Amino acid sequence: MKHHLCAVLAAATLSASSAYSQDAAFGTDTDTAYAQLLWDIMIETEMAGDRAIRSFPYEGTDPHGMMLETFYTTAEVDGHSGPLVIKRNYGPEGVSVDEVLGNPDQHLDAVTIMFKREAGYDAENGDWFWAKYLPDGSLDKNPAGLQLAGRVAKGTDAGCIACHSGAAGEDYLFTTDHLAN
Numbered sequence: 068m069k070h071h072l073c074a075v076l077a078a079a080t081l082s083a084s085s086a087y088s089q090d091a092a093f094g095t096d097t098d099t100a101y102a103q104l105l106w107d108i109m110i111e112t113e114m115a116g117d118r119a120i121r122s123f124p125y126e127g128t129d130p131h132g133m134m135l136e137t138f139y140t141t142a143e144v145d146g147h148s149g150p151l152v153i154k155r156n157y158g159p160e161g162v163s164v165d166e167v168l169g170n171p172d173q174h175l176d177a178v179t180i181m182f183k184r185e186a187g188y189d190a191e192n193g194d195w196f197w198a199k200y201l202p203d204g205s206l207d208k209n210p211a212g213l214q215l216a217g218r219v220a221k222g223t224d225a226g227c228i229a230c231h232s233g234a235a236g237e238d239y240l241f242t243t244d245h246l247a248n
Contacts, residue, residue: 093197094208098217101144102198102206105151105182108142114153115178115204124157124167130230132156132176134167137242142182149183152240175202181231181239189218193239197227 109115120138127135134157142151157167157174167174178200188194199207199215206214220226231239 092213093217093219093221094206094213094215095217098196098198099206099214101196102200102214102216104144105142105180105196105198106200106204108144108151109153109178109180110204112140112142114138114140114151115200119155121168121171124155124164124171127156131179132158133160133162134158134164134174144182147185149185150181151183152181154179172202177201177207179227181227189221192218192221192228192232193237195228195231195239 106115113120122136122138124134124136127133131154136155136157138153140151140153141148155171155175156177156179157171158176159174162174180198180200182196182198184194184196186194188196196217197215197219198217199219201207206216208214209220215227219228221228223229231241234241
């Protein structure tokens, strides 16, 4: 219930902006707080951290990593339940399955997630919330210093939204189309 308490404590921060700005920059204080709630949920459910559940890694590519693990689950934040896609990104280039299996913490570069927020969060992009965490759970930053959480790179030609909008189907996922509205 730790994530429920965190959600209650952060509710004031998150609901202070009850109307979503479709053009808001990513990496805001609200995005960062929401990403922290998701990280806490992932720790509690053993999807991240020292006790993380493991799966068999598979070959990946940039920008995610040379080896990947992907998990599909559901999370609840502030009373909203939605699909959560977690991708563990391993490197460096040339890393093998055996190396990742033998010492996943040594090869973990990042954890990237997509969480389907409530309707109206970002309707033109499937209401997905995006984040890129470093292995310690802190948020990665882009070259301009913005934390990679929220509507990452919305309206640009590169980044999370631009890439995933090219996925077949309607759910922004390359691996499946079962999450379409």
